[in-house]
Amino acid sequence: MPKDKLLGGLLASGFDEGSCLSRYQSSLFQKPSLHKPSSYLLSRLRSYEDLHKRCGPYTKSYNRTQKLLKSHLSASSTKCKYVVWISYSGLGNRVLTLTSAFLYALLTNRVLLVDQGKDMADLFCEPFPEKSWVLPVDFPLKETFKILSQKFPHSYGNMLKKNILNTSTVSLPSYLYLHLAHDYDDHDKLFLCDQDQTLLSRVPWLIMKSDLYFVPSLFLMPSFEQELSKLFPQKDTVFHHLGRYLFYPSNHVWGLITRYYQAYLAKADERIGIQIRNFDTGPGPFQYVMDQVLACTLKYEVLPQVDRKRTIGTQSEKANLKAILITSLSSGYFENVRNMYWEHPTVNGDVVEVFQPSQEQFQHTENRLHNSKAWAEMYLLSLTDVLVTSAWSTFGYVAQGLGGLKPWILYKSDNQTTPNPPCRQAMSMEPCFHAPPFYDCKTKKGMDNGALVPHVRHCEDMSWGLKLVDNHDEL
Amino acid sequence: MPKDKLLGGLLASGFDEGSCLSRYQSSLFQKPSLHKPSSYLLSRLRSYEDLHKRCGPYTKSYNRTQKLLKSHLSASSTKCKYVVWISYSGLGNRVLTLTSAFLYALLTNRVLLVDQGKDMADLFCEPFPEKSWVLPVDFPLKETFKILSQKFPHSYGNMLKKNILNTSTVSLPSYLYLHLAHDYDDHDKLFLCDQDQTLLSRVPWLIMKSDLYFVPSLFLMPSFEQELSKLFPQKDTVFHHLGRYLFYPSNHVWGLITRYYQAYLAKADERIGIQIRNFDTGPGPFQYVMDQVLACTLKYEVLPQVDRKRTIGTQSEKANLKAILITSLSSGYFENVRNMYWEHPTVNGDVVEVFQPSQEQFQHTENRLHNSKAWAEMYLLSLTDVLVTSAWSTFGYVAQGLGGLKPWILYKSDNQTTPNPPCRQAMSMEPCFHAPPFYDCKTKKGMDNGALVPHVRHCEDMSWGLKLVDNHDEL
Numbered sequence: 029m030p031k032d033k034l035l036g037g038l039l040a041s042g043f044d045e046g047s048c049l050s051r052y053q054s055s056l057f058q059k060p061s062l063h064k065p066s067s068y069l070l071s072r073l074r075s076y077e078d079l080h081k082r083c084g085p086y087t088k089s090y091n092r093t094q095k096l097l098k099s100h101l102s103a104s105s106t107k108c109k110y111v112v113w114i115s116y117s118g119l120g121n122r123v124l125t126l127t128s129a130f131l132y133a134l135l136t137n138r139v140l141l142v143d144q145g146k147d148m149a150d151l152f153c154e155p156f157p158e159k160s161w162v163l164p165v166d167f168p169l170k171e172t173f174k175i176l177s178q179k180f181p182h183s184y185g186n187m188l189k190k191n192i193l194n195t196s197t198v199s200l201p202s203y204l205y206l207h208l209a210h211d212y213d214d215h216d217k218l219f220l221c222d223q224d225q226t227l228l229s230r231v232p233w234l235i236m237k238s239d240l241y242f243v244p245s246l247f248l249m250p251s252f253e254q255e256l257s258k259l260f261p262q263k264d265t266v267f268h269h270l271g272r273y274l275f276y277p278s279n280h281v282w283g284l285i286t287r288y289y290q291a292y293l294a295k296a297d298e299r300i301g302i303q304i305r306n307f308d309t310g311p312g313p314f315q316y317v318m319d320q321v322l323a324c325t326l327k328y329e330v331l332p333q334v335d336r337k338r339t340i341g342t343q344s345e346k347a348n349l350k351a352i353l354i355t356s357l358s359s360g361y362f363e364n365v366r367n368m369y370w371e372h373p374t375v376n377g378d379v380v381e382v383f384q385p386s387q388e389q390f391q392h393t394e395n396r397l398h399n400s401k402a403w404a405e406m407y408l409l410s411l412t413d414v415l416v417t418s419a420w421s422t423f424g425y426v427a428q429g430l431g432g433l434k435p436w437i438l439y440k441s442d443n444q445t446t447p448n449p450p451c452r453q454a455m456s457m458e459p460c461f462h463a464p465p466f467y468d469c470k471t472k473k474g475m476d477n478g479a480l481v482p483h484v485r486h487c488e489d490m491s492w493g494l495k496l497v498d499n500h501d502e503l
Numbered sequence: 504m505p506k507d508k509l510l511g512g513l514l515a516s517g518f519d520e521g522s523c524l525s526r527y528q529s530s531l532f533q534k535p536s537l538h539k540p541s542s543y544l545l546s547r548l549r550s551y552e553d554l555h556k557r558c559g560p561y562t563k564s565y566n567r568t569q570k571l572l573k574s575h576l577s578a579s580s581t582k583c584k585y586v587v588w589i590s591y592s593g594l595g596n597r598v599l600t601l602t603s604a605f606l607y608a609l610l611t612n613r614v615l616l617v618d619q620g621k622d623m624a625d626l627f628c629e630p631f632p633e634k635s636w637v638l639p640v641d642f643p644l645k646e647t648f649k650i651l652s653q654k655f656p657h658s659y660g661n662m663l664k665k666n667i668l669n670t671s672t673v674s675l676p677s678y679l680y681l682h683l684a685h686d687y688d689d690h691d692k693l694f695l696c697d698q699d700q701t702l703l704s705r706v707p708w709l710i711m712k713s714d715l716y717f718v719p720s721l722f723l724m725p726s727f728e729q730e731l732s733k734l735f736p737q738k739d740t741v742f743h744h745l746g747r748y749l750f751y752p753s754n755h756v757w758g759l760i761t762r763y764y765q766a767y768l769a770k771a772d773e774r775i776g777i778q779i780r781n782f783d784t785g786p787g788p789f790q791y792v793m794d795q796v797l798a799c800t801l802k803y804e805v806l807p808q809v810d811r812k813r814t815i816g817t818q819s820e821k822a823n824l825k826a827i828l829i830t831s832l833s834s835g836y837f838e839n840v841r842n843m844y845w846e847h848p849t850v851n852g853d854v855v856e857v858f859q860p861s862q863e864q865f866q867h868t869e870n871r872l873h874n875s876k877a878w879a880e881m882y883l884l885s886l887t888d889v890l891v892t893s894a895w896s897t898f899g900y901v902a903q904g905l906g907g908l909k910p911w912i913l914y915k916s917d918n919q920t921t922p923n924p925p926c927r928q929a930m931s932m933e934p935c936f937h938a939p940p941f942y943d944c945k946t947k948k949g950m951d952n953g954a955l956v957p958h959v960r961h962c963e964d965m966s967w968g969l970k971l972v973d974n975h976d977e978l
């Protein structure tokens with residue numbers, strides 16, 4: 029067992045190790061993080077854990093608070109308040125929204141509970157000691173979860189629109205639905221305004237459904253500003269630290285990860301991850317994407333050049349063994365790259381092996397083994413030394429964040445042509461918030477949120493998106 | 504460069520090493536052979552090389568002898584006599600028939616020349632020093648080669664049938680066609696009778712087209728008996744020695760072999776080859792074949808068992824790394840085995856990696872890179888420690904023979920069901936002669952050729968086939 033098995037205090041002690049082997053074995057596979065969590069973050073995590081212990085499932089406070097929902101009572105002052113996260117969208121999206129929800133819970137002293145839906149069981153370990161984060165199956169609103177959507181009448185946005193809620197309302201409902209998905213409207217977006225948080229803070233149950241990493245917008249809210257800068261003096265480490273705190277593969281998934289790593293990756297001198305995700309038609313392979321991957325990786329020397337003129341390279345005793353891990357729904361890119369390094373020697377004598385753990389052809393978000401493999405692949409990508417990801421993909425964001433990597437991002441193509449330049453290196457390892465508001469909460473006018481502070485910028489892969497970057501000039 | 508680079512004298516010295524790197528580098532990858540070639544074989548190979556030098560393409564003797572064909576002269580006594588081998592059938596078949604033709608040449612003091620057809624160039628190195636074995640493009644009968652078949656009137660069999668030839672014939676033709684393919688008839692088969700060899704020995708050009716490894720029948724011919732037992736005191740080493748003498752991958756193919764080996768196989772503690780060839784409909788995958796592969800390999804402990812009840816195995820420092828090399832036209836078997844070892848730990852803690860170099864879907868016998876890969880895969884299979892092959896496949900025979908391996912042979916299935924038992928270990932590393940005569944040359948009656956001598960037996964994978972086995976009782 030390695031010395032720093034609690035990752036510099038990020039992890040709580042007192043877990044049963046056997047129930048979550050990954051938590052203590054991950055440091056055998058991961059490189060140590062270059063980023064130390066602040067001691068303030070550590071102390072806030074410990075006090076969150078205490079809160080969770082006091083308010084978690086079936087505690088007195090939980091039982092009392094959930095009764096409010098059954099009796100349709102309006103909000104009264106309760107000891108514990110909750111954010112209930114609803115499982116929604118692909119696995120990468122879920123990891124990011126869970127992180128956003130957790131940070132929001134941390135900032136607002138709420139308890140995070142997770143509705144696992146049909147297919148989240150047995151992917152992740154319990155992150156908090158003693159009390160589960162899983163929302164009990166007998167939670168009163170369970171049936172309601174199935175019909176949550178932008179149109180849901182009990183959403184914060186819709187209630188604002190119909191003037192049922194406003195800051196002076198005395199009697200608040202016991203729960204509100206927060207619709208924070210890509211199709212949210214201007215009223216839903218008001219969640220990200222300071223003045224609205226005052227009202228929300230009085231509602232015991234917030235039910236949140238999201239496919240957006242809305243953390244960058246939290247950094248634009250004055251009431252959270254100070255706390256966030258204490259929690260994250262280095263601003264581009266939010267997902268890195270919280271991800272490494274929250275997301276540990278279940279033993280089942282850990283088996284997939286460790287077996288794959290030991291069989292295929294452990295002996296390499298260097299590991300290169302390439303995540304190929306295509307949002308055009310079908311899983312591919314597409315020639316313009318293949319061209320882009322090669323243009324990017326060869327240009328920036330991520331992959332060694334091959335010598336197409338020679339049939340056999342110079343043999344060298346100390347040749348580097350490079351393992352390329354490709355993830356994609358299609359197997360075509362893998363076959364192409366593997367054949368390239370099979371059919372031709374490298375110019376520099378490197379020996380290159382190419383792997384792809386799975387080729388699932390299409391996204392089946394509700395199949396257990398499929399999700400386990402998706403999670404295993406994100407994690408395996410995070411263990412690489414150099415990472416190449418696809419624009420817009422949360423799958424890639426998770427890998428880069430957990431791995432503490434600034435990936436080469438393959439630009440999104442227009443009209444099925446290879447973009448030029450094909451890629452660029454990310455400014456930070458943070459995920460991109462894909463649909464931030466274009467709105468100033470103070471002036472109530474449209475405004476570019478990417479131009480307000482130096483540490484919230486537009487993303488490399490999406491011009492209207494927002495992401496956190498570290499900004500040393502500020503410090 | 505290793506010490507025994509001439510493989511105990513099997514290889515001639517005096518080649519240009521750069522033109523055929525595999526000849527001298529193969530011992531870096533192959534295990535040393537457990538079987539020493541007899542010194543008599545070595546001396547016969549050296550004298551063959553001398554003969555080839557004197558009689559090879561464009562030598563005086565060659566030029567003189569080929570004129571006989573142009574002028575339609577009948578056979579006169581010539582200094583050099585030839586066997587011309589015609590490229591026919593898949594690559595495995597070709598390697599075996601070339602070996603048969605070479606042994607026949609050796610026994611009859613003929614020179615072997617090779618008609619490469621469209622797709623043999625750049626697969627093999629020249630096996631004989633100084634003079635090529637490639638039949639010159641201006642060889643007079645080139646056009647005739649295209650129409651050679653069982654019906655060809657100038658074949659030995661058809662000429663016998665029409666009584667144009669018989670042992671008392673004074674004027675023999677300058678060439679005869681020997682049809683030795685699976686569809687040969689009883690007259691064609693007389694080639695394998697001693698009495699017919701007397702006539703044939705007077706014909707300067709024998710043109711041979713075959714897809715059969717007819718070597719076992721040569722061992723049943725009294726006139727060759729003594730010579731063969733001096734050449735091969737250990738009778739099951741014919742293809743092993745002659746194969747390692749004749750077939751060296753060209754530099755282009757050697758690149759494929761060495762790159763693949765170094766990238767995927769070199770670091771394993773044990774290498775297991777599984778060659779899956781299906782002669783039923785299409786490339787598969789078929790469940791009954793998959794079941795058979797697993798039934799065989801798990802029963803005979805070729806592959807480690809997986810533990811389907813546990814998600815994670817016991818980690819061990821000294822776990823064996825086993826590399827499984829699967830070759831098949833389909834990728835389904837590979838994916839299945841790879842997933843099995845990904846999804847489940849092994850019972851004994853072994854770490855298992857699974858590879859398949861190519862998946863070509865169907866046989867394209869006339870594509871250059873396709874053939875290079877087929878040859879590379881046969882060779883890679885020969886480098887494994889334990890081999891599993893498919894019944895009836897010459898592809899597998901080549902691998903086992905070059906590797907000196909007694910493979911586990913997967914029985915041919917009936918009616919698309921898994922045979923029981925699924926496989927057995929081969930008696931010897933020799934290939935099987937798939938269509939031997941059922942005929943006694945002396946009595947001119949039908950007779951089981953597998954019951955004549957202890958060292959020529961029926962094959963494990965084909966009850967009517969014949970193969971050489973070593974028989975120590977005899978010695």
Ligand SMILES: Nc1nc2c(ncn2[C@@H]2O[C@H](COP(=O)(O)OP(=O)(O)O)[C@@H](O)[C@H]2O)c(=O)[nH]1
Binds near residue numbers: 355357398405
């Ligand atoms: N195993 C695997 N699944 C993938 C891959 N790419 C996409 N998927 C599947 O498709 C889903 C994509 O959704 P998500 O993870 O949210 O990522 P995003 O759509 O790229 O932002 C994944 O969760 C997987 O179920 C891949 O490379 N490997």
Ligand SMILES: Nc1nc2c(ncn2[C@@H]2O[C@H](COP(=O)(O)OP(=O)(O)O)[C@@H](O)[C@H]2O)c(=O)[nH]1
Binds near residue numbers: 596
């Ligand atoms: N690369 C590759 N080609 C194969 C494989 N199996 C069959 N083939 C192709 O199909 C041909 C089969 O003919 P042959 O080598 O004579 O073997 P046989 O038909 O199995 O006796 C090969 O030469 C290849 O062209 C395989 O596992 N890998």
